[in-house]
Amino acid sequence: RSQLCTVAPLPQRTFWYHLRKHLPVYVWPILAGGVIYIDWNHTREWKANGRFSVLDEQLLGKMGTFTVGYWLRKTFWEKKHYWTASVAVYWFGTCWDRAGMAKASMMKGHSRMYANRLAAIPKGADPWKY
Known part of the structure; x- marks a missing residue:
């Protein structure tokens, strides 16, 4: 050596x-x-x-004695802002997910990282199948 x-x-x-x-x-x-x-x-x-x-x-x-009415009042009525916030967070999450899917579909076939592989794909063929 x-x-x-x-x-x-x-x-x-x-x-x-x-x-x-x-x-x-x-x-x-x-x-x-x-x-x-x-x-x-x-x-x-x-x-x-x-x-x-x-x-x-x-x-x-x-x-004291447990009652269903007491539980409903404590869980839902006195904490209603938690439930409305969870609905808002769910709606925001679904919108965010749909926007991400739309962005990913727009990026389909535009990667520069694998440009040589994309050039080898025949015209009109789906790039996701290669």
């Missing part, structure tokens, strides 16, 4: 290089585990002392 074709060797990878590359693999799980343990320990201590968390108050709180 010629000396001109040889590739220069990679710089020597030192201890600090490997430490920088591999340390996050071990550090991030340890930090995440520490945060989870601290949270679990505080929750355990709070429950032992009779203190309730926000989630416990929501889960153990008193709730």
Whole structure:
């Protein structure tokens, strides 16, 4: 082999290089585990002392009887702007999709990237079949 074709060797990878590359693999799980343990320990201590968390108050709180009328009022009537917005977003999405399809159909056969292939297609033939 010629000396001109040889590739220069990679710089020597030192201890600090490997430490920088591999340390996050071990550090991030340890930090995440520490945060989870601290949270679990505080929750355990709070429950032992009779203190309730926000989630416990929501889960153990008193709730009345469920009725369909209440659900309909809360879901549809009090949040009617959400439903009208979803209709508007659907209409905008269908218009956007139709415009994209129209643009794609106008671009049919006008690509410069494959000009040599398009030149090989016979006149009057559908370019999508090639």
